[in-house]
Amino acid sequence: MAANPVFLLPLPSKTAGANMLPRRRVITPTYTTMSQFESQPLIGLTLEGLRKVAAECGMPPFSAKQMAQWLYVKRITEIDAMTDLSKRARAKLAEHGFTVGRQQPLTAAESSDGTVKYLFEGVGGRDIESVYIPDRDRATLCVSSQAGCRMNCSFCMTGRQGFHGSLTAAGIMNQILSVPGSESLTNLVFMGMGEPLDNLPPVLEAIEIITSKWGMAWSPKRITVSTIGKLRELRTLLDTTKVHIAISIHSPYPTERLALMPVEKAFPIKDVISLLRQYDFSHQRRLSFEYIMFKGLNDDRRHCLELAHMLKGLDCRVNLIRFHAIPDSDLAAPSTEVMERFRDTLNAQGITATIRASRGEDIMAACGMLAGKNRTI
Numbered sequence: 001m002a003a004n005p006v007f008l009l010p011l012p013s014k015t016a017g018a019n020m021l022p023r024r025r026v027i028t029p030t031y032t033t034m035s036q037f038e039s040q041p042l043i044g045l046t047l048e049g050l051r052k053v054a055a056e057c058g059m060p061p062f063s064a065k066q067m068a069q070w071l072y073v074k075r076i077t078e079i080d081a082m083t084d085l086s087k088r089a090r091a092k093l094a095e096h097g098f099t100v101g102r103q104q105p106l107t108a109a110e111s112s113d114g115t116v117k118y119l120f121e122g123v124g125g126r127d128i129e130s131v132y133i134p135d136r137d138r139a140t141l142c143v144s145s146q147a148g149c150r151m152n153c154s155f156c157m158t159g160r161q162g163f164h165g166s167l168t169a170a171g172i173m174n175q176i177l178s179v180p181g182s183e184s185l186t187n188l189v190f191m192g193m194g195e196p197l198d199n200l201p202p203v204l205e206a207i208e209i210i211t212s213k214w215g216m217a218w219s220p221k222r223i224t225v226s227t228i229g230k231l232r233e234l235r236t237l238l239d240t241t242k243v244h245i246a247i248s249i250h251s252p253y254p255t256e257r258l259a260l261m262p263v264e265k266a267f268p269i270k271d272v273i274s275l276l277r278q279y280d281f282s283h284q285r286r287l288s289f290e291y292i293m294f295k296g297l298n299d300d301r302r303h304c305l306e307l308a309h310m311l312k313g314l315d316c317r318v319n320l321i322r323f324h325a326i327p328d329s330d331l332a333a334p335s336t337e338v339m340e341r342f343r344d345t346l347n348a349q350g351i352t353a354t355i356r357a358s359r360g361e362d363i364m365a366a367c368g369m370l371a372g373k374n375r376t377i
């Protein structure tokens with residue numbers, strides 16, 4: 001249970017040298033939190049779910065929309081704050097074991113570049129991490145969908161820790177609603193811990209809540225789901241939402257991709273691309289491919305030309321990501337010059353490519369570095 005968490009925020013000192021320890025600040029929680037596993041959280045419920053709650057508690061059907069407004073727009077943290085529900089209705093909700101279900105982060109660590117990594121209570125004894133990335137007029141939250149991951153990619157800290165459980169829609173929505181600065185978020189990326197398409201129903205419920213008029217009313221263009229490309233689930237995501245899609249590719253050669261990403265065996269990248277070719281990405285919806293660059297492994301002209309060949313004719317862009325070193329790994333990052341040459345060659349081949357800026361590397365918050373925390377140790 002995460003009651004009364006101590007909120008530790010290491011503050012980088014402006015004058016501190018690189019070797020000085022960050023200062024720590026303790027923030028008293030502003031509301032009481034209750035574990036989502038000890039109650040029935042209301043956050044994470046779609047309008048249909050809230051209608052069922054209303055019926056169960058003898059409330060009129062229109063109370064569902066009222067609750068949605070309180071939960072997702074006014075962002076209340078206690079049932080008693082829903083003041084346009086009758087006292088009796090609020091008492092009934094509590095009687096039936098419902099809580100708002102909001103939980104504050106347990107800790108936070110701030111990078112020298114302004115990125116903040118938050119630790120939240122997860123599942124299976126493992127906490128999960130979310131990363132807040134401010135950038136000029138944007139503020140993006142990188143959301144986790146699972147504690148650990150089943151996909152076992154060789155370059156990823158999350159994959160290394162194994163799989164500990166999938167988050168509910170409440171666990172996903174809690175990150176979005178409870179992260180400090182939540183009201184000013186402009187974008188969401190499902191690129192945190194876990195494979196979103198390995199936990200699709202709660203991810204779809206969260207997307208419905210975020211994009212529906214009765215919920216947060218965001219445009220789906222503000223949301224990107226990143227995936228290794230589980231085929232059946234990818235088709236469902238493409239058919240039922242309008243969010244942007246990012247596919248982790250990392251090598252155009254199947255045997256090399258298999259060594260980096262064991263899922264290549266079950267979901268060959270050629271099948272993923274064939275599926276994507278059936279959809280239109282020329283208008284509102286964006287398709288991108290994430291290509292982590294490893295020194296001497298996938299960073300030469302041969303890989304670049306094969307990648308361009310593979311993606312030819314698809315309306316897409318390629319995001320080149322420098323590999324972030326993780327402990328006990330022989331993998332290394334290429335130089336900036338090599339990455340720029342790769343990008344320029346792709347662009348010359350007619351494939352739009354950009355080098356993604358690394359954020360939060362000093363706090364282990366960059367791509368592939370999220371590991372959460374084991375509560376059982």
Ligand code: SF4
Nearest residue numbers: 149151153156159194
């Ligand atoms: S890179 Fe993504 S899919 Fe692969 S192990 Fe890490 S979290 Fe899972």
